[in-house]
Amino acid sequence: xxxxxxxxxxxxxxxxxxxxxxxxxxxxxxxxxxxxxxxxxxxxxxxxxxxxxxxxxxxxxxxxxxxxxxxxxxxxxxxxxxxxxxxxxxxxxxxxxxxxxxxxxxxxxxxxxxxxxxxxxxxxxxxxxxxxxxxxxxxxxxxxxxxxxxxxxxxxxxxxxxxxxxxxxxxxxxxxxxxxxxxxxxxxxxxxxxxxxxxxxxxxxxxxxxxxxxxxxxxxxxxxxxxxxxxxxxxxxxxxxxxxxxxxxxxxxxxxxxxxxxxxxxxxxxxxxxxxxxxxxxxxxxxxxxxxxxxxxxxxxxxxxxxxxxxxxxxxxxxxxxxxxxxxxxxxxxxxxxxxxxxxxxxxxxxxxxxxxxxxxxxxxxxxxxxxxxxxxxxxxxxxxxxxxxxxxxxxxxxxxxxxxxxxxxxxxxxxxxxxxxxxxxxxxxxxxxxxxxxxxxxxxxxxxxxxxxxxxxxxxxxxxxxxxxxxxxxxxxxxxxxxxxxxxxxxxxxxxxxxxxxxxxxxxxxxxxxxxxxxxxxxxxxxxxxxxxxxxxxxxxxxxxxxxxxxxxxxxxxxxxxxxxxxxxxxxxxxxxxxxxxxxxx
Numbered sequence: 242x243x244x245x246x247x248x249x250x251x252x253x254x255x256x257x258x259x260x261x262x263x264x265x266x267x268x269x270x271x272x273x274x275x276x277x278x279x280x281x282x283x284x285x286x287x288x289x290x291x292x293x294x295x296x297x298x299x300x301x302x303x304x305x306x307x308x309x310x311x312x313x314x315x316x317x318x319x320x321x322x323x324x325x326x327x328x329x330x331x332x333x334x335x336x337x338x339x340x341x342x343x344x345x346x347x348x349x350x351x352x353x354x355x356x357x358x359x360x361x362x363x364x365x366x367x368x369x370x371x372x373x374x375x376x377x378x379x380x381x382x383x384x385x386x387x388x389x390x391x392x393x394x395x396x397x398x399x400x401x402x403x404x405x406x407x408x409x410x411x412x413x414x415x416x417x418x419x420x421x422x423x424x425x426x427x428x429x430x431x432x433x434x435x436x437x438x439x440x441x442x443x444x445x446x447x448x449x450x451x452x453x454x455x456x457x458x459x460x461x462x463x464x465x466x467x468x469x470x471x472x473x474x475x476x477x478x479x480x481x482x483x484x485x486x487x488x489x490x491x492x493x494x495x496x497x498x499x500x501x502x503x504x505x506x507x508x509x510x511x512x513x514x515x516x517x518x519x520x521x522x523x524x525x526x527x528x529x530x531x532x533x534x535x536x537x538x539x540x541x542x543x544x545x546x547x548x549x550x551x552x553x554x555x556x557x558x559x560x561x562x563x564x565x566x567x568x569x570x571x572x573x574x575x576x577x578x579x580x581x582x583x584x585x586x587x588x589x590x591x592x593x594x595x596x597x598x599x600x601x602x603x604x605x606x607x608x609x610x611x612x613x614x615x616x617x618x619x620x621x622x623x624x625x626x627x628x629x630x631x632x633x634x635x636x637x638x639x640x641x642x643x644x645x646x647x648x649x650x651x652x653x654x655x656x657x658x659x660x661x662x663x664x665x666x667x668x669x670x671x672x673x674x675x676x677x678x679x680x681x682x683x684x685x686x687x688x689x690x691x692x693x694x695x696x697x698x699x700x701x702x703x704x705x706x707x708x709x710x711x712x713x714x715x716x717x718x719x720x721x722x723x724x725x726x727x728x729x730x731x732x733x734x735x736x737x738x739x740x741x742x743x744x745x746x747x748x749x750x751x752x753x754x755x756x757x758x759x760x761x762x763x764x765x766x767x768x769x770x771x772x773x774x775x776x777x778x779x780x781x782x783x784x785x786x787x788x789x790x791x792x793x794x795x796x797x798x799x800x801x802x803x804x805x806x807x808x809x810x811x812x813x814x815x816x817x818x819x820x821x822x823x824x825x826x827x828x
Contacts, residue, residue: 272295278489279462281428285509286367288364293346300348311333313330315327315328369576372427373426376429378433418460432585432620433468468517471585497563512580568613590675598651601718625752626809627748628810629654629656629748640717641743654747663811715743715744717739752809754782761781777813
């Protein structure tokens with residue numbers, strides 16, 4: 242068991258945002274950097290992007306590394322309920338692979354210019370090198386008590402000191418960011434749903450500020466690579482949320498002009514990482530009622546119907562064409578072994594308290610994952626952890642319509658093995674991981690779910706004895722599901738539930754505990770040409786139910802991080818190195 246409060250690393254993450262609190266609420270002319278975070282440049286071995294925000298327009302915003310001074314470019318994002326956010330991005334190129342650098346962020350009107358914010362980062366290694374990355378999603382969607390009127394804990398008090406809204410407790414974000422720091426990865430993959438949209442009439446800019454300052458203690462020291470999630474994209478703040486995402490992050494270029502920032506790929510060592518915008522193909526993100534509606538202050542939440550920047554089909558197929566070309570190039574490169582895909586919505590989820598699986602993703606992208614031997618798919622969306630067996634191909638007519646009980650074609654992914662040996666050859670099938678556990682305080686299944694493959698605290702046995710298929714059911718969206726009027730809220734809308742179910746024969750293991758979690762991935766490139774390479778995966782969870790207890794993961798007494806992360810499971814992915822086994826197009 243890893244005690245989160247004893248490493249010294251997580252405790253430090255609670256302290257760093259306090260520096261921002263000491264500055265007080267920034268004025269309109271204050272260019273003091275905050276929400277500082279890193280992403281990879283187009284070549285992670287040689288470049289990063291340093292990004293930050295300020296409440297006022299910064300005068301000569303810049304990053305200093307050694308004797309180099311790099312000017313930042315400016316973006317703005319307006320929130321009619323929360324003013325203008327000024328965002329800055331500095332591309333730092335020409336670095337050495339695998340090297341650690343110190344940097345400082347400042348501006349002429351930085352209130353802390355005499356002692357500017359500083360941190361360090363490490364560039365990616367080059368060639369066949371070992372490295373570690375971590376992943377989770379859904380950090381900004383589930384502070385269960387946000388807006389509940391419950392008195393804020395220590396983190397909420399710190400937010401209020403920074404000028405944050407009283408009662409909005411973002412301690413869960415700082416807590417999860419502290420878990421990332423505990424494991425000291427080279428970088429972190431964030432599987433969508435970042436800052437919460439907030440209630441109708443709320444200030445989205447403030448929600449992003451709370452989020453950015455809460456994760457700064459980690460994101461300023463190592464790149465965090467996000468993908469867009471569905472959260473708020475279908476609500477009245479959808480356009481504003483997307484604008485905030487695109488203003489806040491500079492991500493590796495995809496060569497698609499105005500669609501940069503929505504999907505991307507980058508390489509670290511022998512691994513290609515591909516970040517996708519799942520709302521482009523998911524059925525559950527189909528267009529809704531006509532009009533781009535924003536809820537009035539104090540009024541009901543309304544639905545954005547369609548926006549040129551998001552929603553099913555928004556790229557006109559450009560993303561899928563880019564994806565196929567990117568995967569084909571990767572599998573034709575003998576120096577690349579692994580392909581890891583990251584998106585928000587799920588192709589394989591059986592969470593009983595979640596949204597479920599999506600046929601839109603299965604139809605559009607799983608055939609490409611099969612053809613080009615994608616090794617691992619990471620998603621969020623459903624708040625918890627679930628692992629599939631390796632899958633390839635699909636079973637037709639394996640679903641049942643939820644209303645009529647007639648056969649439904651869910652294109653159920655077909656497991657290549659149902660023996661949960663703990664070691665899986667991903668050249669034979671793709672493993673899917675649901676990692677919507679960054680800030681969720683409500684687990685993926687209700688009490689007593691107890692299906693094969695489930696494990697809660699104290700139950701770490703094999704998923705199904707290694708011999709029989711799971712009898713668990715998964716819900717699946719098999720057709721576009723636009724928002725529908727919500728009878729509970731006059732003028733409001735809600736999303737319908739999935740329309741079909743299937744026996745989740747692909748599901749190997751699921752965590753039923755209600756707490757936080759993080760997946761840790763250690764890449765071993767292997768020692769011999771033509772030999773084997775591996776990725777060891779460990780999933781840790783903090784199984785305390787903070788929601789039920791009505792407490793914060795941040796101590797209201799000391800203000801320090803609390804709780805324990807325990808190892809839930811370990812498994813290993815293996816595949817032949819590409820310098821000894823050349824991939825070829827099947828069929």
